[in-house]
Amino acid sequence: ISLESDRALLVASIEDLFNGSLDRFNSEVRIALKSVALQSLAGQHAIIPYWAMLLQTMPLMPFMCSVLTSSAHLPLVCRVPQYVSGVTLVFCVVPMVSAAAMHLGRRFIARISAGAGVAAACIVIGVFLTVMVGVWSALVWVLPRKICLGDLRRVGLSDWHAVLVAGSLNGLACIAAVWAFRP
Known part of the structure; x- marks a missing residue:
């Protein structure tokens, strides 16, 4: 605001919006708007809490145990990324x-x-997220398995690189989950 006339115009507009009270505007901005802004920055980003999201993963737990036991014959350096x-x-x-x-x-x-x-929007969202999970799966399941089984030795990757790849990529997924579900 460079001119006093601009300031007067803004004050008049604010008073019109808040029933002639500049103090009401100040309290609305300092209390209500501030709490909403802080909640959006610091609060949970997901629509429902984490514990409720975990309920839908319960059928996955026995499935994952089955998948993980199927890799019991592999060397430890191959099993760790899978687990x-x-x-x-x-x-x-x-x-x-x-x-x-x-x-x-x-x-x-x-x-x-x-x-x-x-x-159509629901279908597009579903397809997009399915592709994203497919890409994640290829990076954290297929790539480390190929590394630890020696399929990528020709590019200079040793077996233990599988643990680094899986650990770093899974770490990013864990950070994203903490960001989305932190209270």
Whole structure:
């Protein structure tokens, strides 16, 4: 605000919006708006809490135990990435994908009128997230397994690189889950 006339115009507009009270505007900004802004920056980003997201992963737990026991014949350097990836899938990736689907669905559907557009948006979100989980799976399941089985020795990767690859990529998934679900 460079001119006093600009300031007077702004004050008059604010008073019109807040029933003639500049003090009401100040308290609204300092209390209500500030708490909403801080909550959006520091609060949980997911729509529902983490414990509720874990309920949907319960059927995955026996499945993952079965998958992980199928790798019992592999050397330890191959099993560790599989175990870390299995735990990360159940406790981080599936809840994150569900939260992302809810968030994206809420954002897109709010902008689309009812009808076929809503169904198409839901399908697009589902396909997008399925592709993302497929890419994640290839990076944390297939790539470390190929590394530890020696398929990538020609590019200079040793067996222990599988643990580094899986650990770093799964670590990113865990960080994302903490960001989305922290209280």
